Amino acid sequence: MTPQEHQQPRGRLDPTVGKARAMVGALLGLKTTGKNRVVENPPLILVGCSGGPDSLALAAVCAFFARRGEVRVGAVVVDHQMQDGSAEVAQATATQLRGLGLEPVLVRTVDLKHDGVGPEAAARAARFGALEETAREVGAAHVLLGHTLDDQAESVLLGLARGSGTRSLAGMRERRGSYLRPFLGLRREETLAICDALDLEPWHDPSNQDPAYLRVRVRNNVLPFLIDELGPGIAESLARSASILGHDADFLDELAATEYEKLVERGASNGENAGEKGDLGQIWLAEDALRGLAPALRMRVLALAAVELGGVQPSLERLGAAEKLLEREGSAGPVQLAGKVSAYRQPRNQAGPHQGASYGKLVLRRNT
Template sequence: AGRVAEQLDALGLAARVTAVDVDRGAGPGPEAAARRARYAALRGPGPSGAAPGLVLLGHTLDDQAETVLLGLARGSGIRSLAGMPARSGTAPVLVRPLLGLRRADTAAACADWGLEPWHDPQNDDAAYARVRVRREIMPLLEARLGPGIARALARTASLAAADADLLDGLAAGAAPGLVGDGGLDAGALAAQPPALRGRIVRSWLVGVGVVEPSAAHTGAVLALVEDWHGQRGVDLPGGVRVVRAGGTLRAARPRH
């Protein structure tokens, strides 16, 4: 990070290194917790004290391909297959201008410009699934299926994103009519198309305090609707418990 700061200073740009605390107690795992902390730091105030309006991220086409492959392996659904969006968020807007370029191209550009990029030491730790995908699985796929596999996976992300955006929009439009008196109407939810039910439940769970609910969490709550036989409630991260009472899904939050 220090080398990058020196290089930016030489270009008349300012660099800032921020230490963050990673809360591993919430969410699906340490990688997700680190990602939340990282994006929180990027959204925070800069050296001037003002929050940025635009943040440029360095993800490449290879990062996108790895994200799609991980989503496929985890069975996380079409939103995971959509990968990382080229543009998202507000205040600040997150933009990934290098998403169409291979990692080797960005490395070559840095070499041509005399820049020495900083390499995250986590990228050398095979304990993380993404590192194993990057160093073992992707090279194997390219060797067996051809060098176009990364671009094919990235293209899959673009196609999946269009479908996921449409379904998310339909779910968002239907959700307000299903929520009332602090709960989610189980009967009305069951009448929705299957492709929308999980999205509605996931959005509702986020609203009641569940951090990044997984597909397993969403599926367990959906079982209270689609396979209801008087079972007990579902315990979720953050101490949230969802129960079905009187035909309504209700969430009990922990008291502080």
């Protein structure tokens, strides 16, 4: 099917397709109507596409803007190798995307590294790694993801179930770095309608119906129960709460980043200063200064140190265990954080770079 066959007859644009175009256009700063604006070197954007209804609908909507010539649109299909036949699904998806007129369309096969996390987290890490690497290779300005309002509502409920903090309850952001999620205001059923209107053939991932995954149980059991008990607007209410909390979390993250740079002292694995080439193996944080921070900032500062050392975002439980080291009661550690990073309380008679022997420090170290 050619890209022209996907265009709606003039005057007969499907309203859901029009709504989706407006969402994408608003986020990219592009018009959906009027005369095309000639762009000599249009920027390239990539769509992360699994072949499912959400990401396929997003790719088709983005293809409209590519035809207008104001932006180039490509796609990345990530094969996680988690199911038999995944390579064939990835290639079929790539063929359909090329039929929409997207270029380049690249298939990336990844190997999952669990590192103590579950399969979903491992797949997410591998997927984003492949997206980031591909975006750098081709010089893409943005990577667009097809998450919907339903995905956002599920994320908030998962955060509540796990006892997570503000950042987790804030769900996914519409814009974070080079990643854009224009469909966070669109329902999943609307992406299915877009696929139907544009004669697309989405792939339906069987894992999306596997009750072994907590997200699937939230989708198929918890949300329908809440809708029955609280009314049909519960998904929108959860997404609205995520948006409000997102602004709060952004503000706290900015404050924490400022405090972190005031406190952090970086060292190599051997305990010396980290050289100009990096070799970052340890981070020292002054205990007194950490204690003086508000709890919301202190936890974020500890998380920033763990992530800078190459770890993943620690859980609140692990961060709380590291924070208890500041009480100077009981064990001095180490406390194991996610991503092979540990934290311990440095005795006052030991000094790090440029620090006196009486300097009390919390040390985070990358485990080798």
